[in-house]
Amino acid sequence: MTSQKTAIVTGGGRGIGAAIARRLLSQNYRVAIAELDLSTQKSFHQDPSQFLLIQTDVRNEHSVKNLIDQTHKHFGRIDVLINNAGLLPDNLPSPSDLPFETWKAFIDTNLSGPFLCSKYAIPYLKKTKGSIVNIASTRAFQSEANDTPYSASKGGLVSLTQSLAMSLGPLIRVNCICPGWIDTGKDKLRPIDHSQHPVGRMGLPEDIAAMAAFLISEEAGFITGQSFIVDGGMTKKMIYVE
Numbered sequence: 383m384t385s386q387k388t389a390i391v392t393g394g395g396r397g398i399g400a401a402i403a404r405r406l407l408s409q410n411y412r413v414a415i416a417e418l419d420l421s422t423q424k425s426f427h428q429d430p431s432q433f434l435l436i437q438t439d440v441r442n443e444h445s446v447k448n449l450i451d452q453t454h455k456h457f458g459r460i461d462v463l464i465n466n467a468g469l470l471p472d473n474l475p476s477p478s479d480l481p482f483e484t485w486k487a488f489i490d491t492n493l494s495g496p497f498l499c500s501k502y503a504i505p506y507l508k509k510t511k512g513s514i515v516n517i518a519s520t521r522a523f524q525s526e527a528n529d530t531p532y533s534a535s536k537g538g539l540v541s542l543t544q545s546l547a548m549s550l551g552p553l554i555r556v557n558c559i560c561p562g563w564i565d566t567g568k569d570k571l572r573p574i575d576h577s578q579h580p581v582g583r584m585g586l587p588e589d590i591a592a593m594a595a596f597l598i599s600e601e602a603g604f605i606t607g608q609s610f611i612v613d614g615g616m617t618k619k620m621i622y623v624e
Contacts, residue, residue, distance in 0.1 A: 389461060391413060391415050407433065416440065417437065434452070434456050450503050462512055463503045463507065463514045463515070471529045514555070523617060536560075559593050561589075562616050564589070585613065590612060
């Protein structure tokens, strides 16, 4: 088995996932990206011996099993799983009007997806004493109106992190990152969007990538079962209506 480590990043074609993938490639990891949209490969110009893109639907057990099997076949080992793929809330209706299929889509993608990826990666991660990092959200701890399925799925992911850490230790460490408002380039931002953060700016995908890189490193060897809020201090800010 080669000594060069391998990481899987689900939803790694854009935003936070892409930043994590690039960070790990820069740190000499070989990276497999799991994406539904294979056109995301255009943003990665990498040596095939170091990079692999696998079309994956994390809601589908057969698709997830294929992701894990193909990654191990191509690279010979799996050291890291970053469960990042997920649905984001966008003008969802109130709970009383929310279609059950919409609820199910969020749970299947944001919670069942990480479970399935972990389930099939575990045998390989045990061999390398590897690490799992789940990407949840500050919505696991605080909510806006009508983000019900998203918040529930991310809260479940925090609990899944704790349970997996207790079940898989000491061979596998499992931790969670809960990003706040991250600028992925999709929104037109105002000065107040930055200034309302106690650190004075919005978050960047690279901020989350830096935390992920730390949590999978040997320096974090005494950390497992934890959820880390990376939000520029917003969840600690008391807000009153004037």
